[in-house]
Structure formats: structure tokens, C-alpha cells
């Protein structure tokens with residue numbers, strides 16, 4: 325297989341730079357589109373090889389296209405990540421110091437919560453202990469919208485979670501920064517925020533909601549994969565990727 329980066333690779337990378345993150349279906353369609361545009365042979369099942377070729381070129385720039393799972397739907401995503409600055413300093417060209425402080429506080433709330441979420445009220449209250457210039461309520465609302473737009477946070481009914489892109493990019497930072505608090509999924513071994521927890525106090529393993537759905541699918545009596553206690557939580561449905569239609 326050719327390890328040379330061609331026009332099709334460059335086009336793929338340009339789209340990744342513009343979007344930051346793309347789901348697996350979108351990445352497959354984009355791969356095909358890039359190969360067709362530049363009349364290069366396309367092996368649809370070799371997407372990961374295609375991306376490896378790009379990653380080889382990105383290495384000296386400390387960038388990488390990395391794959392990870394969405395905690396919402398369990399689908400795989402590809403994100404273009406910065407490997408050196410995988411903490412919030414990465415965002416300092418786009419956000420002021422006090423905005424970054426509030427983002428960090430939001431992250432503290434999310435990591436420290438049971439369900440991986442922070443409500444807008446909790447975020448507003450957390451500004452009381454800010455050390456940088458305090459933000460007004462309207463400024464906070466505006467900032468939270470921007471963080472969602474820039475794909476650092478996701479929002480559903482006034483509750484904020486870390487976005488898939490943020491988790492893929494900042495996993496090393498989160499693991500280092502929140503060593504004692506961070507949860508790790510027993511099934512896929514990546515960091516977990518929105519997850520179910522075994523209620524056996526001597527066990528207490530965590531499993532992402534989509535990993536729960538896949539692991540227990542078709543099992544009549546759900547039992548913890550570690551301690552074999554009954555798994556008392558509601559088992560979510562496995563969510564199928566959307567049909568492969570061209571957007």
C-alpha cells in the first residue's frame with residue numbers, strides 16, 4: 325500500500341481542519357468523495373489505513389486524526405487533535421482568561437458529577453469562586469453558546485456535557501488532571517462521563533451507556549461483568565448509525 329500522501333489525502337485533511345470532527349459514516353463518504361475527485365483508487369474498507377497515511381505526515385506537527393466514541397449514541401467519530409496542547413491552553417487563542425476559567429469550572433462540575441452533566445444553574449453559581457474577572461450572567465450564557473458552537477460542550481435541555489470532540493482531544497489531560505475522580509469504562513477502557521455504575525460497593529465498575537447497550541444486548545439477565553451481581557439499571561437500546569445518505 326502506498327504511504328505517500330496524495331491529493332485525495334490532502335482534501336480529506338482540509339475538510340477535517342474545517343470541521344474538527346466527523347462521524348464514521350461521514351468520514352467514509354468523504355473518503356470516497358476525495359478519491360473520486362482525484363481519480364485515485366478507493367478501498368472503502370481501508371479508511372483507517374488512509375487516515376494512518378495522513379497521520380504519518382501530521383506527526384511532525386504534533387497533530388493527529390484520532391478515533392473515539394460518542395457517549396450519546398455510541399457511534400465512532402474522527403477528530404483532528406493537537407497532541408501537545410491537549411489541555412485548555414489549546415483554546416487560549418479563541419477565549420479570554422476568565423472564559424477559560426469558567427470552562428475549567430464547568431469541566432470540574434462535569435467530572436465530579438454522578439451523571440457526567442452540569443446544569444446551567446450550577447455553572448452560573450460556580451462563578452462565585454472565580455479568580456479572574458467575573459463574568460456577567462448574560463456573558464456566561466453567550467460563552468456557553470460559543471463553547472457549544474465550537475464543539476467543546478454539548479447541551480440538552482439546559483444541561484451541559486463534554487462534547488465527543490472535547491473528550492477525544494482532552495482525554496490525556498482529563499486523566500492527568502482528575503486522576504482520583506475520573507471514571508474509566510470497564511468495557512472500552514476510555515474515560516467515561518455519562519455511564520452506569522455497578523451498585524455493589526466492593527465493585528463499583530463503570531460502563532458507558534452505549535457500551536452497556538452493546539454488552540447486555542440479548543442477555544436475559546444482566547449481570548455485572550466484574551462481580552456478577554445483578555445489573556439494576558435500565559439497559560439502553562443500541563443505536564444504529566443513520567443510513568448512509570449523502571448530505
Ligand SMILES: [Zn+2]
Pocket residue numbers: 509510511512513514516531532535
Ligand atoms: Zn465504554
Ligand SMILES: [Zn+2]
Pocket residue numbers: 522523524527528529548549550551552553
Ligand atoms: Zn460489579
